[in-house]
Amino acid sequence: MVNAFTYLDNQLHAERVPASMLAEQYGTPLYVYSRAALTDAYRSYADACTGRRAKVHFAVKANSNLAVLSVFVRLGAGFDIVSGGELARVLAAGGKPNDVVFSGVGKSAAEMRIALDMGGCCFNIESLAELEHLNQVASESGRIAPISLRVNPDVDVKTHQYISTGLKSTKFGVAFDDARATYRAALGMKYLRITGIDCHIGSQITEISPYLNAIDKILELVVQVESDGALIQHIDIGGGLGIRYHDETPPNIGMFVKTILDHFTQRGHSHREIWFEPGRSLVGNAGILLTRVEYLKPGPVKNFAIVDAAMNDLIRPAMYNAYHTVDAVTPRNNQPLVTYDIVGPVCESGDWLARDRPFILETGDLLAIRSVGAYGFAISSNYNSRPRAAELLVDGAQVHVARQRETITKLMDGELVLPDYI
Numbered sequence: 001m002v003n004a005f006t007y008l009d010n011q012l013h014a015e016r017v018p019a020s021m022l023a024e025q026y027g028t029p030l031y032v033y034s035r036a037a038l039t040d041a042y043r044s045y046a047d048a049c050t051g052r053r054a055k056v057h058f059a060v061k062a063n064s065n066l067a068v069l070s071v072f073v074r075l076g077a078g079f080d081i082v083s084g085g086e087l088a089r090v091l092a093a094g095g096k097p098n099d100v101v102f103s104g105v106g107k108s109a110a111e112m113r114i115a116l117d118m119g120g121c122c123f124n125i126e127s128l129a130e131l132e133h134l135n136q137v138a139s140e141s142g143r144i145a146p147i148s149l150r151v152n153p154d155v156d157v158k159t160h161q162y163i164s165t166g167l168k169s170t171k172f173g174v175a176f177d178d179a180r181a182t183y184r185a186a187l188g189m190k191y192l193r194i195t196g197i198d199c200h201i202g203s204q205i206t207e208i209s210p211y212l213n214a215i216d217k218i219l220e221l222v223v224q225v226e227s228d229g230a231l232i233q234h235i236d237i238g239g240g241l242g243i244r245y246h247d248e249t250p251p252n253i254g255m256f257v258k259t260i261l262d263h264f265t266q267r268g269h270s271h272r273e274i275w276f277e278p279g280r281s282l283v284g285n286a287g288i289l290l291t292r293v294e295y296l297k298p299g300p301v302k303n304f305a306i307v308d309a310a311m312n313d314l315i316r317p318a319m320y321n322a323y324h325t326v327d328a329v330t331p332r333n334n335q336p337l338v339t340y341d342i343v344g345p346v347c348e349s350g351d352w353l354a355r356d357r358p359f360i361l362e363t364g365d366l367l368a369i370r371s372v373g374a375y376g377f378a379i380s381s382n383y384n385s386r387p388r389a390a391e392l393l394v395d396g397a398q399v400h401v402a403r404q405r406e407t408i409t410k411l412m413d414g415e416l417v418l419p420d421y422i
């Protein structure tokens, strides 16, 4: 796997560009993505699928920047979306409706209509109520909707409880025991065409065995629903493959894909088309967040490095207790190390980015928070009325502004002060 963020002459670089130059020119906090890292991760999936009927749909929720999406469009990826907004982004980046899978538990009639009118996109359906709703909307639009059911295989995945989705207790998917009956119901609906089956068991999964358990359960169901008259052309195994943030040892992408595809072969299903919906493993390690130290604040119990990025820019530490490696952009080695908590300016104790990290720091130093390409900017907010960071995509020595820094004026767009007459 390409590591696009490496040191040259004691200077962190993004591909061939010194990170300090990017921070000078574009300001901080600043998201920086590497095209080489995005491409390398996608190719690892695609190459491992060679010779098989398989398709990789990038889960747009992980990083929906148009420049990032257009890299994947050019590489031939499909897209997994969960909203009309994500659909619009995929189209704006040049993606085709035929390459889109529409997931999510709560699609609205308006979202269904837009996707139906475009044609081609497959709906992953998560409940009987949604199935009936889509049939109704499709009949009104005079269209036939291609569908697969997202089945909840009830397998346990050792990951953070907020990102485990394949257990009975989560809101996701049709319960395994109800799935056959739900497919039968779909067979009776005139405006739906069953094309496949889907499952997604969680995120940041670092072992393959839960996938194999889920696949065995799904295949059991495939045999049953085909005997009922449905034709399952594709099996979508979802996303979820983990990345290395710290000391995790997830399987590499090639080995993961090969093991999954071999498993289908061993079970006698090599003829099926297999779909993947990765988010994090395609983009996670392709991004860093550059931030500058504003103040050093020694304390009786802890030392704080207060930086200009905050929980609104990167919420993963606060939300999932997530670990992100933090490196000095130009490391110093002239003094003893001091242990710091790296925190932001937001008025919440939960506003931390890293804890207990040894550094030699001075005010004005630049830090790089690693592995933020997935669920970094995508979940960022304007909390504390902070404009969102700029995003860059670096390609060799070239720098592309993928998103301009938000302005404070833009933050107030659409808001109105109370008029005098009220």
Ligand code: LLP
Residues within 6 Å of the ligand: 059, 061, 062, 080, 103, 104, 163, 200, 202, 203, 204, 238, 239, 240, 241, 277, 278, 279, 280, 281, 316, 320, 374, 375
């Ligand atoms: N497909 C479906 C239906 C999903 O719900 C997800 C992620 C994916 C694919 C992509 O999963 P990935 O390959 O990225 O694991 N915000 C959390 C992660 C939430 C994942 C939600 N679903 C985090 O920052 O860790």
